[in-house]
Amino acid sequence: MKSFDLVVIGGGPGGYVAAIRAAQLGMSVALVEAEDLGGVCLNWGCIPTKALLKSAELIDKIKQADKYGITVNDYSFDLSKMVKRSRQVANNLNKGIGHLLKKNNISVISGIAKLLGAGKLAITATADSSKASSELQAKHIIIATGATARAIPGLEPDGKYIWSARDAMTPKHLPKSLLVMGAGAIGMEFASFYNSLGVQVTVVEALNYVLHVEDEEISNYAAKAFTKRGIDIKVATKVLKIERHEGGLTVHLNGGDNPADAHQQLEVECLISAVGVVGNTQHLGLQNTSIECDNSFIKVDQWQATHEANVYAIGDVAGAPCLAHKASHEGMICVEKINGLEHVRPLNKALIPGCTYGSPQVASVGLTENKALAAGHTLKVGRFPLAASGMAAASGDTEGFIKTVFDADTGELLGAHLIGADVTELIQGFVVAKNMETTEQELMDTVFAHPSISEAMHESVMDAYTRAIHI
Structure with missing residues (x-):
C-alpha cells in the first residue's frame, strides 16, 4: 500500500x-x-x-x-x-x-x-x-x-431534445428555437450565445428576476438588455411538464405577471436545464x-x-x-x-467576486443594496453610466453602468455591481479595494488612467458622495 x-x-x-x-x-x-x-x-x-x-x-x-x-x-x-x-x-x-x-x-x-x-x-x-x-x-x-447539474425528473438529458451543459457546448446542429430553464449565470450565458447565433431563445425562471444573486437594479437592467437583444424572458414561471414529439418539445408553463398567461404552451426544438447543482x-x-x-x-x-x-x-x-x-x-x-x-x-x-459572461457581462462583489440595508447599514450609493465614459463611447460599448455601495458612517465599500462590456475584467479592482479595507477616500484619491473604462469606477465612487464630474 x-x-x-x-x-x-x-x-x-x-x-x-x-x-x-x-x-x-x-x-x-x-x-x-x-x-x-x-x-x-x-x-x-x-x-x-x-x-x-x-x-x-x-x-x-x-x-x-x-x-x-x-x-x-x-x-x-x-x-x-x-x-x-x-x-x-x-x-x-x-x-x-x-x-x-x-x-x-x-x-x-x-x-x-x-x-x-x-x-x-x-x-x-x-x-x-x-x-x-x-x-x-x-x-x-x-x-x-x-x-x-441538478437532475429534474422528466427532464433527463437525451442529447437530442433535452440538452445537458455538455450537449449545449458541443451541438451537432443549430436549433431554430431553444428553451433555457434557469436564469442564473449558466443559463444566461447559454441564452446569450445561442441568441447571437440567431436562435429564438426563451428563458424561464421560477424566481421574480434573472441573475438572482445580483443586485436587483443590475438584474432588472440585465433583463431589459437581454430582452432588447431578442431573448424572451419569462420570470415567476415554472415548467409544469414537457411532451416530446418528432421535431421538438411542447413545454407547458405556469406563471408570469399576466393572469391571462398563467397557463402557456411553448413549442421549441431543444431545452437546456440550468437549475443548480x-x-x-x-x-x-x-x-x-x-x-x-x-x-x-x-x-x-x-x-x-x-x-x-x-x-x-x-x-x-x-x-x-x-x-x-x-x-x-x-x-x-x-x-x-x-x-x-x-x-x-x-x-x-464576502470578498469572492461573481461574474456572468455574455452580452452584456455582469460582475459583482460584496453586498447588494438591499442586503446592505437589511444588515442595518446607512448607505451612500453611487452610479455611473458607461454612456458617459469617453472610452466606452470610443469603443462603441456604452451599454451598462457601475454601482457602488458604501456605509455612510464609516466609508466602507460594502459592495460593487457592474454591468457592461468587459466588466469581468474591472471587478478585481473593487475586490482588491475591499480586501484592503479601503474607504471611499482612498478610492477617490486614486488616479485612474484616461481614457479607460475604469474611470467609470472612479466616477461611481465620487457619485456616491455627490462629487461625480461627468454626469
Whole structure:
C-alpha cells in the first residue's frame, strides 16, 4: 500500500491547485481523478463556454460593423469550427495541468477514490466496482470532487431534445428555437450565445428576476438588455411538464405577471436545464467516516475540515458559492493551514467576486443594496453610466453602468455591481479595494488612467458622495 502525506480526490480547479501548493510545501502528494484533469471548469464549463462566447461576441461586432465605418456585405459562421476551437482550447489547458502536476512530482492516479476510514482509500476503475485496483494511505485527505447539474425528473438529458451543459457546448446542429430553464449565470450565458447565433431563445425562471444573486437594479437592467437583444424572458414561471414529439418539445408553463398567461404552451426544438447543482458525494464512501452533509454538500469549518479527522473538503462539494476561483483559494488555505503556516486566514466569502459572461457581462462583489440595508447599514450609493465614459463611447460599448455601495458612517465599500462590456475584467479592482479595507477616500484619491473604462469606477465612487464630474 502506497503512503502519502496528502491524497487529493478530484483534479479540478480546487484539487489540482491544492496538490501543487502541497508539493511546493514539501509534502508527498497523490491526486486521484476519475475523468479529466482540470475538472468540469476547464473541460466542460468556464473555459470552453468562454471560447464559444468569444465567437458569439465577434458575430455581434460584425452585425454592428457599419457603425464603425466598416462595410461587411455578407458573413457566415461554421458552428462545427466554433465547437472545435472551444474543445482545442480546453484540451491544451488540460495538457498544461498534466505538465504542472508532473513538474511538481505529484502522483496522478486515474480512478475513483472511496474513503475507508482511518486515512485509507480504495481506488476503483468504476463507481460500481466491488474490487479495488489499489489502496492508498494518507496522513491527510482533501475531497475536491465538485458538483453535478441538478437532475429534474422528466427532464433527463437525451442529447437530442433535452440538452445537458455538455450537449449545449458541443451541438451537432443549430436549433431554430431553444428553451433555457434557469436564469442564473449558466443559463444566461447559454441564452446569450445561442441568441447571437440567431436562435429564438426563451428563458424561464421560477424566481421574480434573472441573475438572482445580483443586485436587483443590475438584474432588472440585465433583463431589459437581454430582452432588447431578442431573448424572451419569462420570470415567476415554472415548467409544469414537457411532451416530446418528432421535431421538438411542447413545454407547458405556469406563471408570469399576466393572469391571462398563467397557463402557456411553448413549442421549441431543444431545452437546456440550468437549475443548480448538487455535490458529488455519492461514491465517496462517506458512510465509512464521520463526515456530515447538508443538502448534498459536505459540512466544513473555516479551515475546510470535515467532521472526520484529517479529512477536508473544498470547492463545489463543500457548498456555495460554486465558483472555480473559490475552490482554488480554499485549496490553498486548506493546505497552508495543514502545514502550520502563520499567515493563513480563513476565506471571507464576502470578498469572492461573481461574474456572468455574455452580452452584456455582469460582475459583482460584496453586498447588494438591499442586503446592505437589511444588515442595518446607512448607505451612500453611487452610479455611473458607461454612456458617459469617453472610452466606452470610443469603443462603441456604452451599454451598462457601475454601482457602488458604501456605509455612510464609516466609508466602507460594502459592495460593487457592474454591468457592461468587459466588466469581468474591472471587478478585481473593487475586490482588491475591499480586501484592503479601503474607504471611499482612498478610492477617490486614486488616479485612474484616461481614457479607460475604469474611470467609470472612479466616477461611481465620487457619485456616491455627490462629487461625480461627468454626469
